[in-house]
Amino acid sequence: MGLSTHVLDTMHGCPAAGMAVAFFRTEGDQATLVRQLVLNADGRTDGPLLDNASLQPGTYRLSFDVGAYFKARGVALPEPNFLDRVSLDFGVAHAEQHYHVPLLVSPWSYSTYRGS
Template identity: 40%
Template sequence: MGKLTTHILNLTCGKPAANVKIELKRLGEEAILVKEASTNADGRVDAPLLAGEELVSGEYVMEFHAGDYFASQKMNTADQPFLTIVTVRFQLTDPDAHYHIPLLLSPFGYQVYRGS
């Protein structure tokens, strides 16, 4: 059974990023909101963003609301955050695979990759 999971690590302090809003959208003629979630104290969502029959092949975008998170942590060094929403666009091709998309985040940069 396939699933899509994520987690976020705040590189500035080396800890999980809690309470980050995440929006998952499926792309087609227009973007359709599939799921909205927030990370827990471990920087993960409590359940997979997609699992089983929900995981359909196609192109998706995951939006991580980094600006709101850093503002809540008082980690922005200016009045306005540099990163507002980190957008990751990706393809899911195998409905039986486990797709894990970690985000390593700081107020001024990020790295994302396909994890395991």
Template identity: 50%
Template sequence: MSGYLTTHVLDTARGCPAQGIRIALYRVSGNSHKKIAEAVTNADGRTDTPVLPAEKFKTGTYELIFFAGDYLRATGQVDEDILFLDQVPIRFGMSDPDAHYHVPLLLSPYGMSTYRGS
């Protein structure tokens, strides 16, 4: 297998990469979630290495959790105790053992979007 998983986060409200967002990756099987990786975005809004590198890649269902609330507070975009977006989960499947999967997050305090990138 040579597949792998990457991600990045863009702050669409500020028009820049989102630096310092903690991301956790879980493998999902039925009702079970197993945390398999954690990373933090760099100045380019990306992780320094793939979230799931080729040597650990397995097909299946996964979930990325983006800890957006911490970032939104730190950048002064929100100051409420209860945020509209706090932890942002994205559940997705990876079925091709040789593919590069890229799951980005476009983020603002009141909206988010994702897609399968390249």
């Protein structure tokens, strides 16, 4: 299954449909954009970010545009936003395994973990 992500909007209690996400491969301080996408109605990508054949051991980054998402939902946010982009840097040690990187987010907090 490769690498996947999923975002839940904990303020509204629903998937974060329409949130923009950028996915990078990283090496030290260098980040190379792999792809940009928008989450579907279930707060997920339409397919894996990388399938098992493309996933390689190494470091990656997911950058979630949470500020724009909550503004589009009509949430009154301070200027500047407390959270604008949430970037998660993570490592893949075993490319043959499935890596799922969920994000639970509100305008003021977030949480992540290695999902299944």
